[in-house]
Amino acid sequence: xxxxxxxxxxxxxxxxxxxxxxxxxxxxxxxxxxxxxxxxxxxxxxxxxxxxxxxxxxxxxxxxxxxxxxxxxxxxxxxxxxxxxxxxxxxxxxxxxxxxxxxxxxxxxxxxxxxxxxxxxxxxxxxxxxxxxxxxxxxxxxxxxxxxxxxxxxxxxxxxxxxxxxxxxxxxxxxxxxxxxxxxxxxxxxxxxxxxxxxxxxxxxxxxxxxxxxxxxxxxxxxxxxxxxxxxxxxxxxxxxxxxxxx
Amino acid sequence: xxxxxxxxxxxxxxxxxxxxxxxxxxxxxxxxxxxxxxxxxxxxxxxxxxxxxxxxxxxxxxxxxxxxxxxxxxxxxxxxxxxxxxxxxxxxxxxxxxxxxxxxxxxxxxxxxxxxxxxxxxxxxxxxxxxxxxxxxxxxxxxxxxxxxxxxxxxxxxxxxxxxxxxxxxxxxxxxxxxxxxxxxxxxxxxxxxxxxxxxxxxxxxxxxxxxxxxxxxxxxxxxxxxxxxxxxxxxxxxxxxxxxxxxxxxxxxxxxxxxxxxxxxxxxxxxxxxxxxxxxxxxxxxxxxxxxxxxxxxxxxxxxxxx
Numbered sequence: 036x037x038x039x040x041x042x043x044x045x046x047x048x049x050x051x052x053x054x055x056x057x058x059x060x061x062x063x064x065x066x067x068x069x070x071x072x073x074x075x076x077x078x079x080x081x082x083x084x085x086x087x088x089x090x091x092x093x094x095x096x097x098x099x100x101x102x103x104x105x106x107x108x109x110x111x112x113x114x115x116x117x118x119x120x121x122x123x124x125x126x127x128x129x130x131x132x133x134x135x136x137x138x139x140x141x142x143x144x145x146x147x148x149x150x151x152x153x154x155x156x157x158x159x160x161x162x163x164x165x166x167x168x169x170x171x172x173x174x175x176x177x178x179x180x181x182x183x184x185x186x187x188x189x190x191x192x193x194x195x196x197x198x199x200x201x202x203x204x205x206x207x208x209x210x211x212x213x214x215x216x217x218x219x220x221x222x223x224x225x226x227x228x229x230x231x232x233x234x235x236x237x238x239x240x241x242x243x244x245x246x247x248x249x250x251x252x253x254x255x256x257x258x259x260x261x262x263x264x265x266x267x268x269x270x271x272x273x274x275x276x277x278x279x280x281x282x
Numbered sequence: 283x284x285x286x287x288x289x290x291x292x293x294x295x296x297x298x299x300x301x302x303x304x305x306x307x308x309x310x311x312x313x314x315x316x317x318x319x320x321x322x323x324x325x326x327x328x329x330x331x332x333x334x335x336x337x338x339x340x341x342x343x344x345x346x347x348x349x350x351x352x353x354x355x356x357x358x359x360x361x362x363x364x365x366x367x368x369x370x371x372x373x374x375x376x377x378x379x380x381x382x383x384x385x386x387x388x389x390x391x392x393x394x395x396x397x398x399x400x401x402x403x404x405x406x407x408x409x410x411x412x413x414x415x416x417x418x419x420x421x422x423x424x425x426x427x428x429x430x431x432x433x434x435x436x437x438x439x440x441x442x443x444x445x446x447x448x449x450x451x452x453x454x455x456x457x458x459x460x461x462x463x464x465x466x467x468x469x470x471x472x473x474x475x476x477x478x479x480x481x482x483x484x485x486x487x488x489x490x491x492x493x494x495x496x497x498x499x500x501x502x503x504x505x506x507x508x509x510x511x512x513x514x515x516x517x518x519x520x521x522x523x524x525x526x527x528x529x530x531x532x533x534x535x536x537x538x539x540x541x542x543x544x545x546x547x548x549x550x551x552x553x554x555x556x557x558x559x560x561x562x563x564x565x566x567x568x569x570x571x572x573x574x575x576x577x578x579x580x581x582x583x584x585x586x587x588x589x590x
Contacts, residue, residue: 037379037382037383041379045368045370048370049370115366115368116362116366117366117367117368118366119327119332119362120360120362120366120380122331122332123330123331123332123355123358123360124380124383124384125352125353125355125356125383125384125385126352126383279332279333280334
């Protein structure tokens with residue numbers, strides 16, 4: 036608990052957090068604005084919410100945010116050497132790993148809070164809802180919640196393998212975007228093997244968002260991402276232990 | 283308080299320490315001395331629970347540092363060599379964080395923060411971010427942090443490294459006063475410091491213990507002790523010629539400065555020819571300005587022991 040509070044205060048007190056928040060809001064705001072504009076010009080069956088959650092800018096903001104919030108977590112402790120004071124205090128390694136993961140995850144969740152305002156303002160000014168039903172609003176957020184656990188865990192791992200924050204950010208970016216685009220590859224290769232296509236479709240964040248933003252909750256995603264997150268937290272824990280012991 | 287048995291730490295390329303055995307009793311202030319790379323930091327890191335040993339066992343306050351690591355860590359305060367701290371935190375904030383990590387809370391925590399700030403005289407910087415502090419202050423913040431939970435044992439790795447002479451004196455005073463209540467294991471390069479603060483010194487070299495004794499006994503053991511220094515105006519006499527006639531003097535070297543003969547006299551072990559030298563000086567009507575027996579220091583002992 037004390038560790039978690041410390042990690043959270045570092046995240047929220049660092050300038051990089053606000054830079055992240057700033058660009059995240061700009062990208063998301065633009066994305067929302069484009070959604071409205073595009074629907075103004077060409078009436079379609081989609082709701083503003085659906086266009087927003089499936090926009091390119093939205094995904095860009097989403098993918099950029101993980102390296103930024105996770106790169107510091109472990110890399111900085113190794114760089115400063117504070118790992119030595121931290122691990123000679125009576126704390127368990129798993130406590131350290133979990134507190135870092137949850138701090139980054141909570142920060143990630145906070146990033147999404149302002150976007151709820153968009154929908155509020157839209158319905159207030161436009162006298163109509165930006166989404167078809169309540170489910171179309173909360174389902175995408177549920178998806179962002181579960182995919183968030185997965186991507187934050189990837190970021191944790193990236194930060195635990197190096198002492199350099201920039202390297203950590205790069206690794207984390209490669210891992211998260213790598214996974215993101217790999218599962219989109221079947222759109223490009225039209226003659227992809229059916230098995231590959233099926234696997235890719237069932238773990239693709241874009242495909243999931245398409246169904247979630249139309250209000251269809253796919254339980255496969257709810258199981259897949261958190262369990263992958265657990266796996267990567269587990270790997271992070273072992274990496275962390277191994278690095279400390281080899282020090 | 284500390285019990286180390288057959289402790290060995292091997293790295294892929296080197297063996298840092300091998301079959302180390304020593305004990306530190308409650309209330310002792312023990313200095314770990316040795317040249318760079320002797321295994322001091324490795325030993326301390328193992329004892330603080332930061333890295334595991336390759337083989338052997340270590341007990342801190344009765345707890346096995348590997349099997350009951352958390353309990354052992356509760357009973358020790360550790361100051362790493364580079365004093366790593368979070369630069370963006372303020373001193374009080376850092377102490378509060380570390381104190382609560384070590385299980386303090388509420389009124390007790392506040393009291394301890396006040397006490398350690400006073401002990402280490404860092405009260406006036408309590409509100410400053412750690413990154414803006416001088417090395418001396420940082421070192422004392424590190425010390426304050428190490429003892430915030432009143433551990434019976436303090437492990438201090440080079441506590442005076444990088445400090446100026448005034449700061450060294452302050453930290454040394456602090457360690458000496460802490461030694462009244464805590465058991466302390468410290469490592470240092472500065473031998474005069476070990477001589478002044480430690481009740482016992484363990485000299486390690488190349489991963490092995492070379493000597494373990496009180497500073498006074500270590501100094502007594504070494505051969506180089508007992509050189510005599512003489513400064514006199516000897517007129518037309520050649521002092522070397524006269525002095526070598528005295529029994530027990532092995533070798534004399536002399537140089538002249540402003541008409542004074544500055545003689546360095548090597549004597550045989552366990553003989554003290556100062557009386558004879560004085561008698562010779564009065565007989566030859568030399569004017570004496572200095573006649574002293576050089577006191578061997580721990581430094582001499584250290585050099586001799588680690589060179590063998």
